Amino acid sequence: MTTATPAASELTPEQRTTYQAPQGQAARDRREARRRRIPLLPALVFTIAATQLPFLATIVISFMDYRALRPDQRGFTGFDNYVQVFTNPAIRQAVLTTILLTATVVIVSLILGTAIALLLDRKFIGRGAVRTMMIAPFLVVPVASALLWKHGILNSGYGLINGVLTWIWSLFGCSNPPQPQWLSDYPLVSIELSLIWQWTPFMMLILLAGLQSKPGDVVEAARMDGAGAWQIFRYITFPHLRRYLELGGLLGSIYIVQAFDSVFIMTAGALGTANLPYTIYATFFQQQNYGLASAQGVVVVIGTIIIATFALRTVSSLFDEETGR
């Protein structure tokens, strides 16, 4: 129908309503284009300065031997730091942990989020109240949530989960309920549990928005034609939800790859839970090896760019649909 190319969107009401001589028109167009850029420039310049410059510096430092404790040795060392990144077993472990943590949390919260969104898409008494309760986990400050899970829920002595286990076992007259040492026996699972609890509401919100934009007449027609609930889900609801699932998965990945708070609070990176953000933080802050930390940072950015390329494509396809192109 329409093409919102820059050239087309360049036409303004004034230009359409006012007659201009051809050669005056070109100069006027340029002036108009310049005038339109003015409100954009402060935000653009600020964003470039604040986000691109530090990253350029990171790239430069990543090729240097730069340790705070040995200022005399500072100098360029080529790819030494990158060789370390790819040969150091601790860093390889951090890459694996990051992938495992991100994938588990994203996939489980997507599945739970879809199921809960389907439940909340129905009419029942107190629907608004349940929705509000569901959002609550996402609105607890991440550091507070990590503390709550570490001390209040997973503590082996008096945490909520082991407390509930004791209570259930005592209902059946048993005196020795299982009391797992969650944080030391299942450290990564503990972190995953707390993150899944926080991120399921996010997925649920995105998928609920998707469900509520589903064309009702198509479902109605399918039902008239005798389609069952499963068939409606499989052939109408699921294809419609697919891009919302993609969007939730990709945005979730981008946020959870960067998860720092819960690892820092719950295990301080011990017991194989150190993911890349935590490892970079430790290389930079504890070992004070700035060159190596920067090389790790560059590697993380490259990994993120790979995810982000897909994410941008998804957002851009939703965006195209929105602007009707």
Place this chain on the structure above:
Amino acid sequence: MSTHTNSAVAATSFKGPRMKRRTPEQGGHPAWGIAAWAVGLLFAAPVLFMVLTSFHSETDAATNPPSLLAPLTLDGYRSFFAGQPWPPLINSLTASVVSTLLVLVLAVPAAYALSIKPVEKWTDVLFFFLSTKFLPIVAGLLPLYLFANSVGVLDNISFLVLLYTSMNLPIAVWMMRSFLAEVPVEMMEAAQLDGAGLITMLRSVVAPVALPGIAATSLICFIFSWNELLLARTLTSTVASTSPVFLTSFATSQGLFLAQVCAAAVVISLPVLAAGFAAQDKLVQGLSLGAVK
């Protein structure tokens, strides 16, 4: 057909032009409602437990099974407030409010230049803003630290304000653009033909659509700044530390202190819970950078 050029920008609804908003799945078995309530309570349980425990004494908080019906007390809050939480709370408030205001000052004109009076290649600009959001903060942390150290703005709340502004600006530009795209351009043209000035037009046509958007955008930016730990932890120490940094001091504490931890978590989460519940309907739009409404 010239109006199409602008209506392409103004056609906002992600639902598409033809689809009508569907009414929720009718009726169904009451078991579904019960299941939904059970799941909702399960997810809210840790929050409810946190609030309840914050009002218990330390001895009652550390029992197994939990003594949910123990007498209520404000001791947890008393010991939390005895631990000097005001400077970090005020720092957090300053950083969040000031950075949100700065974000609005920068984002609203930018969004205007990307929707109502679009610049050339406005989609490219929009996606540039988005791409910066994908750069992990941790990758720029070191240069920011070295810069702050050499300029002498380590442990300075103004530096944090600037960083939070850059962190939230892309989100705000995307959100504000998706709101401003709903401004009825035909009405603006009509107003212009009637000889209305820019100010009159902004007030009568743009403001009614933009103000709810500004409110929602502010709440989202406030939440992200309030929650931020990594930058604050790295770039502040004693003077400018924020509430999340203050909370980390509870990470390794020993002994009876669960009630106090819960009280701290409740106090520090309260602004976010309030902002989030207030912006409930716009939350998903902000978190998905305006892609979903």
